[in-house]
Amino acid sequence: MSTRRVGLCGTVAAAGVLALAACASGSGEPTQAEVTYGSDAAMSGELTVMGFGTGDDVAQVRYDRATEELGDDVDVSLVEGDLDIQAFLSAVAAGDPPDLVYANRDQIGTFASRGAILPLTDCIAAEDVDTGQFREAASGQVTFDGEVYALPEFNQVQVTMADSSLLSAAGLGIEAVNGSDWDAVTQATSALVRRDGGALSVIGFDSKLPEFFPLWAKSNGADLLSDDARTAQLDSPEALEALELAVAVYDAQGGFPAVKAFRDSADFFGEGNQFATHTLGAMPMENWYVNVLNEVSPDATLAFDTFRTREGEPLAFATGSAWAIPAGSPNAAAACRFAATMVEQDSWLAAAQARADARAESGQVFTGLLTGNADADEEIRSTLVEPSGSPVWDQAVEAVYEANENTFSLPANPADAEFKAAWQDGVNRVLNGQQEPAEALAQAQEEAQEALDDAWAEWDERSDG
């Protein structure tokens, strides 16, 4: 290419970029809609809800109540499936957001810090939402910099699940694998693991890393993030000790790659699940798996307990969903009423009744419903959850509800994805044998803090200016 032509191309490219720089205005500040919320206001227009579907009875019953509450003049349409963050944020940036989104609670801090969703103070007041009913762990995940940005619902918690026949054969009880005694966990792992030739044939204990690292850390007294969500605390001695224990469990069984491959090969949701086939001794697992096991292998030899701290106290890491109103929502008043109806106590009771009826009809145990609303949980349990006639499933229900009373969560922060990636990558580096636990957590701490510092600096600048 001649010098002259290169010069011409360079000039054209530079002019193009400069022209773009001059005229590009981005999306503009998100519209902070002037919304008139009001419990007496008549609703009309369209309501587009993104990220929510009516795939089960609990969703359908509450959806019916919410649409009824809005009245006939509101046309509700659902964009079903998990919330597509890319689509949602692009819509907000383009000034054409949905009216309401259904998101994971751990996304709320990031959305709020970017101005993608509205604070709900006025909405909560207008619709008389009793935020005191929300469980503390759930509220913490939707409260950013002192303001509530979403209405939480559901609580997922972890309980200890074990194969009682394997435990009995090894002369062990559930207390050996509920996390309260780390030496007992290590010994139980060695007692329960089995190999067939060189290959693993029974996983003794699955500590469920990397996803449950916050649970193991908290059980040893470590909070991975400070209460104000500004300081990462990934490399504390307590967190390090927890990681060493959880990884040692895998090392005792031939290493994480072997256990993970075996775990991946299981028929997790089917009749050939690990407990039904006696190929897993014990693991902490989320409460929804109780329902799966009850449906596909009701006669499996199982034992349940809460996951416990080293002091023996029940503990669970709460996760769940939440309703948020995007900045620029064309029908924020209707969105607010819809969300408020979805999370109100009566809606939960109606949904739980429908679920209990359906379970009874199919001859299955109703194991309760964890709503994120403490009053609703209590009423559902006291009025709808009945003894099943099976000590095993009653034990499961008891463990789930006890865990639900003892939850913690990570506070909402503006860099959740990066923070989570930092600790998960750190744990993975240890599981892969790339780093020692101390080195991995030190690197994770540095990465997480840098991400938090950058994100908070931007938020502080934006909120100040």
Next chain:
Amino acid sequence: MTTTTAAPVAAGPVAPTRTARARSRRNLWSALLFLSPWIVGFLVFTLWPVLYSAYLSLTDYDVINDPRFIGLENYRDMAADPKIALALTNTVVYTVLAVPLHVVGALGLALLLERAGRSSGFFRTAFFLPKMTPPVAVGVLVLLLFNGQNGLVNEALGAVGVQGPYWTTDQAWIKPALVLMSMWTIGSTVIILLAALRQVPSELYDAARVDGAGFWRRTFAVTVPMISGTLFFVVVVNTIAAFQMFTEAYTAFFGSGNTTYANEAALFYVIYLFQQGFENLNMGYASAMAWLLFVIILAVTLVQLAVSKRVVYYEGDQK
């Protein structure tokens, strides 16, 4: 029918008549009119985003708020970001392993297909069909076929007394698993090479046989030089595709089935770019990463072009 007056060649160029100029202009406008859907599409959906991404690479942009001009800061940050080096290394290693295997494998299959006779059509279809599999499905297949406990690959290795590795969970074996899985879509390259093989004049093979050349000698002395242009094309295309590796690896190691066990061995450059842009909402940084990838691919392609001048033979080439 209108008539045109062609100027006699011997008379040399003459000024076109006014009618000819008008017709030429009409033709130009007609051509532009017919091309306009493509032109508009190119300007709106290709050129504009490309130029805009160049601008975004000089900004701090989180998708929601206005881009803030920060000069070359994103590029400076990239130089200090260890994950950029990791992702580039993973991508280059994958490319270096996958492209030669892909091309050599495809050439071998094409040579076999050429001898398949009447059943060639069936095999052509059979080889191409896997290419129709959506990349997401291929990503899921990776996890199923290469599972270290009961995957089909290890079952096959076990049948011959070899204990296979933990392909999908041992970081040392993740890239080899993805490289082997990339062979799943070898069919399109096979078809292209088969078409090239059929253009090789048979008299060249006859002459080589007369000279006593065996199969390998004919392959390396006749076949490969004669299809070197096509080989070069598939090397360039597969190299670019390998540098842009995303869907299969993302589905297998970062998608819903593996949301928490995102192995660094599978962190390819475009995956990291996607994470920065759409998970961490650092769209300015992601744009800068995209431009770095563009420059790398351009440089690699230019090197390949330079090398091709020495080793590629084009029929009719006078040089």
